Amino acid sequence: MSDHLTIVDHPLVQHKLSHMRRADTSTSDFRRLLREISLLLAYEVTRSLPMTTERIDTPLCPMDAPVIEGKKLALISILRAGNGLMDGILELIPSARVGFVGLYRDEETLKPVQYYCKLPFGLEDRLTIVVDPMLATGNSSAAALDLVKEQGARDIRFLCLLAAPEGVARMKETHPDVPVVTASLDERLNEKGYIVPGLGDAGDRMFGTK
Numbered sequence: 001m002s003d004h005l006t007i008v009d010h011p012l013v014q015h016k017l018s019h020m021r022r023a024d025t026s027t028s029d030f031r032r033l034l035r036e037i038s039l040l041l042a043y044e045v046t047r048s049l050p051m052t053t054e055r056i057d058t059p060l061c062p063m064d065a066p067v068i069e070g071k072k073l074a075l076i077s078i079l080r081a082g083n084g085l086m087d088g089i090l091e092l093i094p095s096a097r098v099g100f101v102g103l104y105r106d107e108e109t110l111k112p113v114q115y116y117c118k119l120p121f122g123l124e125d126r127l128t129i130v131v132d133p134m135l136a137t138g139n140s141s142a143a144a145l146d147l148v149k150e151q152g153a154r155d156i157r158f159l160c161l162l163a164a165p166e167g168v169a170r171m172k173e174t175h176p177d178v179p180v181v182t183a184s185l186d187e188r189l190n191e192k193g194y195i196v197p198g199l200g201d202a203g204d205r206m207f208g209t210k
């Protein structure tokens with residue numbers, strides 16, 4: 001663990017992740033577990049939000065109660081699989097602005113192919129959390145971060161479920177200013193660029209497309 005990488009080793013996260021990894025977990029269970037884990041990861045990725053106090057009256061007396069300071073949030077999902085993390089987080093932070101970057105990996109080159117991009121304006125003033133369950137080579141996340149930075153984002157975090165050492169290294173090299181939060185740092189990539197031991201293709205498992 002370093003400033004650049006946070007691994008959320010909470011027992012609930014790890015237990016649910018183990019179920020997601022199992023090859024015999026159904027599509028509906030996979031989606032439900034990802035949503036549940038997303039709530040727990042959201043807790044970690046927002047842990048250092050700046051706080052202030054607000055004068056309120058409880059039924060008993062006035063108090064200076066802690067509230068999150070003015071900074072607003074933006075959530076950016078890397079399609080498709082990013083939506084599996086984003087939906088739960090949006091329930092916790094319903095006022096967040098939302099953006100989408102559509103990318104898929106070319107299976108031969110492992111380079112990302114962009115097919116969509118719709119980002120909110122004013123990212124300069126927001127904490128921008130980019131979400132995608134899988135950080136494999138890091139090519140997709142690095143490309144998505146280029147796009148959100150072009151749109152003005154300065155204070156950015158990347159949230160994923162599984163990371164490979166290769167992807168973490170690529171993020172550190174290309175976007176050293178962006179902290180990465182993950183539930184697991186797995187062993188390696190295989191020859192096809194899949195995370196090992198991993199959980200397979202997150203998008204396909206979420207949507208039942210293979």
Ligand SMILES: O=P(O)(O)OC[C@H]1O[C@H](OP(=O)(O)OP(=O)(O)O)[C@H](O)[C@@H]1O
Pocket residue numbers: 078079080081082103104105106110112132133134135136137138139140141167193201202203204
């Ligand atoms: O770090 P990388 O090597 O770039 O791999 C990670 C990317 O691969 C997966 O998406 P995929 O291309 O399968 O698209 P999908 O979400 O539409 O299934 C995953 O959701 C990431 O976006």
Ligand SMILES: O=c1cc[nH]c(=O)[nH]1
Pocket residue numbers: 134136193194195196198199200201202203
């Ligand atoms: O293991 C991997 C690597 C990239 N994308 C996935 O969905 N799974």
Ligand SMILES: [Mg+2]
Pocket residue numbers: 081201202203204
């Ligand atoms: Mg996929």
